[in-house]
Amino acid sequence: MIEIRNIHKSFGDNAVLQGIDAVFEPGKVSLIIGGSGSGKSTLLKCMVGLHKPDEGQVFFDGKEFTSMNFEEKVPIRKEIGMLFQNSALFDSMTVEQNIIFTLDMFSDMSKSEKRDRANFCLERVNLKNTNKLYPSELSGGMKKRVGIARAISMNPKYLFCDEPNSGLDPATSILIDELIQELTQEYQCTTVVVTHDMNSVMGIGEYILFLYKGQKFWEGSNQDMLHSDVEELNDFVFASPL
Ligand code: ADP
Ligand code: MG
Numbered sequence: 001m002i003e004i005r006n007i008h009k010s011f012g013d014n015a016v017l018q019g020i021d022a023v024f025e026p027g028k029v030s031l032i033i034g035g036s037g038s039g040k041s042t043l044l045k046c047m048v049g050l051h052k053p054d055e056g057q058v059f060f061d062g063k064e065f066t067s068m069n070f071e072e073k074v075p076i077r078k079e080i081g082m083l084f085q086n087s088a089l090f091d092s093m094t095v096e097q098n099i100i101f102t103l104d105m106f107s108d109m110s111k112s113e114k115r116d117r118a119n120f121c122l123e124r125v126n127l128k129n130t131n132k133l134y135p136s137e138l139s140g141g142m143k144k145r146v147g148i149a150r151a152i153s154m155n156p157k158y159l160f161c162d163e164p165n166s167g168l169d170p171a172t173s174i175l176i177d178e179l180i181q182e183l184t185q186e187y188q189c190t191t192v193v194v195t196h197d198m199n200s201v202m203g204i205g206e207y208i209l210f211l212y213k214g215q216k217f218w219e220g221s222n223q224d225m226l227h228s229d230v231e232e233l234n235d236f237v238f239a240s241p242l
Contacts, residue, residue, distance in 0.1 A: 003058075003059040004043075007046055009043075015214055017046070017214055024191075029191045029205075030193070031200065032208075044194050079154070080157075081158070093134075095133050096118045099150045102154065106154050117153060121153050124152065125148050125149045145179070148183070158191075161180060161194070164200075165195060177204050180204065207220075217230070
């Protein structure tokens with residue numbers, strides 16, 4: 001479980017997050033939604049430690065992460081899998097090397113164990129026999145899958161995905177959502193997905209946190225959303241390309 005309390009983050013006088021509280025449960029996909037520039041990525045970065053919040057705390061299964069020093073954070077970082085926006089693969093490395101890079105940083109596996117693990121993860125995301133290819137040889141959907149394979153390479157307890165559907169056609173997008181949902185079940189991990197994709201919201205939105213003007217404006221499930229009369233939510237829904 002991940003709990004965030006009173007997260008504040010400003011860039012200069014741009015108060016992007018103004019006191020966000022939420023609980024993200026294990027074995028479940030939670031979504032952070034909101035318009036462009038509403039602070040979704042900033043919140044995700046505050047959670048994984050890529051940004052230091054100005055105020056507030058992040059708890060990973062009760063352990064307060066924000067105030068830990070670098071060494072103290074390492075065991076939790078090892079349990080975090082992250083799919084970055086635009087996949088963030090190293091273009092000069094093969095698919096397999098991209099995954100081994102993470103294992104080099106965080107695991108003490110032998111060379112052959114790392115190769116086996118990388119290929120096991122690639123197979124899991126239906127990318128068998130792509131290990132020697134370079135990112136430039138892959139489609140957008142395949143790149144996302146490599147990013148996901150990398151994110152699960154360390155058996156994550158916490159899985160973060162920033163815009164996993166960006167740039168994908170609707171059919172591929174649904175497959176990626178399904179994969180994220182399956183992996184959340186398999187690993188029983190706490191999964192937090194940032195999205196502005198309404199198909200994802202309706203498909204996998206068990207818990208949704210809606211950011212608006214720096215605040216948590218609404219939270220609930222996709223079913224609750226169907227029956228909600230929050231006007232700002234409707235603005236968001238109808239502004240999103242389907
Ligand atoms: P979203 O992911 O919802 O589109 P972001 O979290 O990326 O929104 O950005 C929220 C706001 O914070 C935007 O106004 C953006 O310009 C600003 N912002 C994000 N990152 C930085 C940064 N590193 N430095 C300055 N401003 C930033
Ligand atoms: Mg973003």
